[in-house]
Amino acid sequence: MEYNRLIFNGFSFFMLLITGLNTVTAQETLRPMIWVKPADKQTILKDIEQNKWKTDYYHAFVERLQTDLNEYKKHPKAYLSLLPFDLSQQTKGQIPRFKIILDAEKDAASKRKKLQHYLKTGIDCGIIYYLTGEEKYAEYSATVFYTFMKSMLQVAPSTEVLNGGWIYQDNHLREAREIGAQIPILYDFIYPYLKKGGTAYDFSKNTNESVAIAEAEMLFKTYIDLAINHGLINCNWPVLESASLVGNALALNSVTERNYYLKYYLEKDTTRQDALPKVAKVFKDSGNWPESLNYSNGVTGLTVYLMTLLTKTYPSLNLGIKYPEVVKALTVPYDLTYPNKDETVIFGDGHRHFDNNYDGYEIAYLLGKMENSIPLMTEFGSLIKSGLATKDYDRSKLNERSYEAHPYFDEPLKLLWYVAKVEGEAKDYPKPTTNVLPFAGIVIQRNLSETNKPEDGLMSFVGGGAFVHGHASGMNMELYGKGYVLGSKAGRTAYTTLDHENYYRLFASHNTVIVNGASRGEGGWSNNAINAVKKEALEPEAGQAPVSKNNSFSITSFVDDKGDKDEAKQLRTMAIVRTSATTGYYIDVYKSKSSLPNEYHDYIYHNIGDALGFIGQSKNITLNQDANRYMAKADDKWVRNKAYKNPGWHYFKDVHTSEYYAKNVDALFTAKMLGDSGVNMRLFIPGAENREYTKVIAPASLESAKAYVKKTTPTLVIRKTGEAWQMPFAVVYEPFAGNKLEGSVIAVDALKNGGLFKGFVVESKVDSKNIKQLIITQDNDYAVFEDKLLVIKFKGSYSVISLDDKGEVTAIYIGSGSELSYQKWQLKSSDGKPMAL
Numbered sequence: 144m145e146y147n148r149l150i151f152n153g154f155s156f157f158m159l160l161i162t163g164l165n166t167v168t169a170q171e172t173l174r175p176m177i178w179v180k181p182a183d184k185q186t187i188l189k190d191i192e193q194n195k196w197k198t199d200y201y202h203a204f205v206e207r208l209q210t211d212l213n214e215y216k217k218h219p220k221a222y223l224s225l226l227p228f229d230l231s232q233q234t235k236g237q238i239p240r241f242k243i244i245l246d247a248e249k250d251a252a253s254k255r256k257k258l259q260h261y262l263k264t265g266i267d268c269g270i271i272y273y274l275t276g277e278e279k280y281a282e283y284s285a286t287v288f289y290t291f292m293k294s295m296l297q298v299a300p301s302t303e304v305l306n307g308g309w310i311y312q313d314n315h316l317r318e319a320r321e322i323g324a325q326i327p328i329l330y331d332f333i334y335p336y337l338k339k340g341g342t343a344y345d346f347s348k349n350t351n352e353s354v355a356i357a358e359a360e361m362l363f364k365t366y367i368d369l370a371i372n373h374g375l376i377n378c379n380w381p382v383l384e385s386a387s388l389v390g391n392a393l394a395l396n397s398v399t400e401r402n403y404y405l406k407y408y409l410e411k412d413t414t415r416q417d418a419l420p421k422v423a424k425v426f427k428d429s430g431n432w433p434e435s436l437n438y439s440n441g442v443t444g445l446t447v448y449l450m451t452l453l454t455k456t457y458p459s460l461n462l463g464i465k466y467p468e469v470v471k472a473l474t475v476p477y478d479l480t481y482p483n484k485d486e487t488v489i490f491g492d493g494h495r496h497f498d499n500n501y502d503g504y505e506i507a508y509l510l511g512k513m514e515n516s517i518p519l520m521t522e523f524g525s526l527i528k529s530g531l532a533t534k535d536y537d538r539s540k541l542n543e544r545s546y547e548a549h550p551y552f553d554e555p556l557k558l559l560w561y562v563a564k565v566e567g568e569a570k571d572y573p574k575p576t577t578n579v580l581p582f583a584g585i586v587i588q589r590n591l592s593e594t595n596k597p598e599d600g601l602m603s604f605v606g607g608g609a610f611v612h613g614h615a616s617g618m619n620m621e622l623y624g625k626g627y628v629l630g631s632k633a634g635r636t637a638y639t640t641l642d643h644e645n646y647y648r649l650f651a652s653h654n655t656v657i658v659n660g661a662s663r664g665e666g667g668w669s670n671n672a673i674n675a676v677k678k679e680a681l682e683p684e685a686g687q688a689p690v691s692k693n694n695s696f697s698i699t700s701f702v703d704d705k706g707d708k709d710e711a712k713q714l715r716t717m718a719i720v721r722t723s724a725t726t727g728y729y730i731d732v733y734k735s736k737s738s739l740p741n742e743y744h745d746y747i748y749h750n751i752g753d754a755l756g757f758i759g760q761s762k763n764i765t766l767n768q769d770a771n772r773y774m775a776k777a778d779d780k781w782v783r784n785k786a787y788k789n790p791g792w793h794y795f796k797d798v799h800t801s802e803y804y805a806k807n808v809d810a811l812f813t814a815k816m817l818g819d820s821g822v823n824m825r826l827f828i829p830g831a832e833n834r835e836y837t838k839v840i841a842p843a844s845l846e847s848a849k850a851y852v853k854k855t856t857p858t859l860v861i862r863k864t865g866e867a868w869q870m871p872f873a874v875v876y877e878p879f880a881g882n883k884l885e886g887s888v889i890a891v892d893a894l895k896n897g898g899l900f901k902g903f904v905v906e907s908k909v910d911s912k913n914i915k916q917l918i919i920t921q922d923n924d925y926a927v928f929e930d931k932l933l934v935i936k937f938k939g940s941y942s943v944i945s946l947d948d949k950g951e952v953t954a955i956y957i958g959s960g961s962e963l964s965y966q967k968w969q970l971k972s973s974d975g976k977p978m979a980l
Contacts, residue, residue, distance in 0.1 A: 174334040190563040196539040203541035220346040227254040240297035262325040269332025281336035289343030323366040323387030324550035327394035363391040381417035386550035423466040433582035435491035482600025492612040495846035524567025532569035584608035584676030598626040609672035615664030617655030618701040624878020634846030649791030661708035663789035736866040746872040752814030755857035759809035766799035795839035816850035827891035913948040
């Protein structure tokens with residue numbers, strides 16, 4: 144390793160440094176200088192005075208500190224003694240060392256919260272001292288810093304390099320965010336007070352003491368060492384540790400040392416820490432940080448914060464201009480949200496709930512202003528102004544203190560960084576019709592209604608891939624309807640638990656196809672890696688305007704070949720067909736075939752709700768209890784994070800299965816507790832030979848609508864014995880609301896050519912008018928469908944012909960194709976290449 148490692152191998156070395164270094168010979172540093180400089184103060188005070196939102200925020204910010212200040216002033220020893228000290232190790236006349244905090248301890252969270260509370264209050268008091276010069280704030284902050292310093296320097300850091308910390312001996316990753324990132328910020332604000340002779344209260348001696356700069360710098364260098372030489376790379380760990388690395392490097396007085404250590408963020412990777420250029424390249428190559436959204440959002444926000452901090456300190460860096468892909472990623476989660484605006488697609492260990500990252504937008508806006516970047520200021524200024532206009536965002540609101548594992552900067556930077564008056568146009572940001580997120584294999588389609596009501600929007604996605612915190616999902620999909628994600632991925636539960644690792648992470652918890660009962664992940668993150676779902680066709684292309692306001696489609700492919708008993712290739716066509724401002728349906732055609740003999744394929748669809756039933760003519764399907772159907776792997780060995788009971792369907796309960804049933808099937812999921820009068824999802828499934836239909840109760844979909852988050856999930860499984868390619872799983876899904884249990888779609892039949900499936904005939908009744916749609920879906924743009932009876936010919940992947948009740952054409956949509964003729968209509972691309980129109 145290039146880095147000349149700081150060797151802190153024991154208590155004796157700490158004591159040598161404590162007793163031998165009392166002065167620092169270094170270049171003079173004018174402080175504060177990490178978040179702000181002395182020259183910034185007057186502008187900040189003027190903004191507070193002249194802008195009501197900032198005035199209100201400032202008063203709330205100051206008011207929150209008073210309880211701690213009063214308690215400290217009244218009984219300083221009692222107040223400080225509430226910190227988690229190890230009194231069994233105390234030396235008389237010396238502040239005791241902190242207790243070592245280990246993850247497994249029952250009171251670990253409360254001890255961590257106490258440490259964070261004092262540090263965050265100390266930072267806030269330091270800020271108010273910086274702005275007002277009132278020494279009561281500096282006295283408090285200096286005492287907190289001094290107490291932490293004296294206590295911590297009695298503890299030898301862990302020498303375990305994977306995740307060994309200092310006070311959190313088995314979790315530096317967390318400590319870097321909760322303590323390491325805060326220590327240098329606190330010091331930076333009290334340095335002017337200390338430099339002019341300010342003291343800290345030593346409660347063990349009941350005296351006021353000076354803070355030795357040499358001892359303070361030992362804190363900083365220890366956290367620098369832990370960041371550079373502990374942890375993992377090629378995941379989010381290096382970024383989560385970087386706020387500690389950068390802050391502690393900037394806290395050093397020596398410019399030479401400061402610049403040396405900053406290189407390990409700005410330039411140089413180590414075997415335990417990734418630098419910004421490597422991190423930014425990942426964003427550029429993947430379109431986002433390649434983990435599930437809750438993790439990628441944290442990485443993006445932290446990286447933009449550090450880029451802004453360093454550009455503010457060293458303007459010539461221009462890190463926003465240098466790494467625009469990182470700043471752009473702040474908007475990715477918004478583009479993945481459903482029409483209800485507060486839920487997002489989930490993949491891997493992600494969560495469903497969505498909030499705009501206004502703190503990130505504010506910091507990105509400042510970065511754009513510093514760099515005179517019109518694109519950044521325009522984009523993030525408008526996002527901020529739009530949030531203010533809709534009351535979704537309140538700049539004057541002081542949020543409750545968070546004690547999550549996150550560096551502390553969002554709240555105080557409202558005072559110090561946020562531009563008082565943001566320029567930008569408030570507008571309703573339209574979400575694109577289609578999006579892609581290649582690292583997760585995700586392809587999204589949405590159709591927002593002209594009514595602008597979330598319940599009238601439509602949206603689906605297909606996806607799956609291998610990434611950190613990923614799941615073995617296969618080619619998964621989700622469906623939205625009437626304001627809710629109805630066809631939902633099951634979500635996640637507590638890490639390392641039996642249920643999480645053997646159901647929620649595996650194929651059976653997704654809306655996918657399991658091949659030969661053997662689909663699984665293998666290798667990669669937690670031995671759960673799968674091949675990435677690949678986009679084969681998409682209209683419109685991601686971010687582009689659609690050619691039709693009523694139609695879009697995608698074709699994706701997947702190779703299911705982990706392990707040695709599935710060996711399948713798959714193709715999935717998903718489409719949205721809107722029939723009015725309030726009605727529409729989804730098309731799902733899933734093809735799957737294995738190269739192994741005796742193949743069989745199981746199509747799984749979960750829908751939150753109360754019940755699943757067969758209706759219409761198919762209500763006569765006979766179902767028999769089949770308790771052993773999915774139990775073959777139930778007794779497989781489970782090894783945490785390594786070996787699982789794939790594919791996870793032994794969790795299915797109340798299993799009832801039909802004999803082979805070849806006729807059309809009409810199924811209905813009901814969710815009576817959604818909306819004003821219930822929300823339903825109806826499935827129209829054209830019949831095929833060698834199919835069995837199974838109703839099961841699956842575990843709860845834990846990232847679903849509140850009414851169903853703790854309830855089991857009704858689920859349909861369709862098994863096709865033999866290949867499922869020539870006659871694939873083909874379903875029309877229609878979401879609708881109300882008690883009548885019927886939507887706008889009346890009937891669905893298959894379009895066939897030579898006995899092979901080629902699409903659907905969908906009949907609907909909309910606004911008292913009958914309409915018919917001929918939907919042709921094929922594997923590629925060179926396939927040809929021809930029906931002489933219907934007088935139709937199509938060369939291409941996907942098309943929709945809409946007819947009125949008289950059989951007259953009202954619309955023709957070609958998603959991708961080079962030729963279509965229907966009765967008197969003839970369309971052909973001029974160059975013979977596929978087109979969309």
